Amino acid sequence: MYGMIHRALRQMVLDERGEEVWSSIQRTANVGLSDFISSATYPDEVTQRLLSTSSEVLGQDSGKMLEQFGQFWIRYAEASSFASILAFTGQDLVSFISNLDRMHRTIEDVMINARMPSFSVLAHDVGQIRVEYRSTRTGLAPFVSGLFLGLLERFNLNGSVSLISEDSKKSIFVIHYE
């Protein structure tokens, strides 16, 4: 994945646990400064190693950590040069999620090697959205839950996210909010 993802993970650990813990993760995962270039792409294996080593060193369940990382990613992107793209994506939760694929396509103009996921809003009602997530990757459902939690935060909503079904091609989430 793009180095921007690695940098976000590093920032989350630095913010929450400090330099020493991060150095230990970096050593254990056997990664160096050259693995954190925003505009470079790395094999998913490197990204996976960074994530699994982080959860080991932090003593945190890997799903929980991925969820936390998803939530952090939204704040990280809001503070990045991509902030205006987020603002154009939507002014409310339903339109934002409906426009996620368009947003990722815009980002692909500059990050041409990205393998982006796909999201579709299957149904929505007052306080409830059902979303389908498709990816060429597996194991990222907890990350997606965290991303949705981050979006609830972005739109100042209280709510929860449930994964209601998952197979090798797609996962379905329900977001409840008020």
Ligand code: HEM
């Ligand atoms: C401006 C903000 C964002 C930027 C710059 C961004 C960029 C990226 C990039 C570069 C990747 C990696 C693709 C690769 O290296 O192959 C990625 C993956 C991903 N993005 Fe975004 N993204 C943003 C916001 C979001 C949001 C708001 C969501 C969902 C709520 C999201 C969901 C995902 C997921 C789930 C993946 C993992 C790839 C997969 O499932 O296969 N992203 N994004």
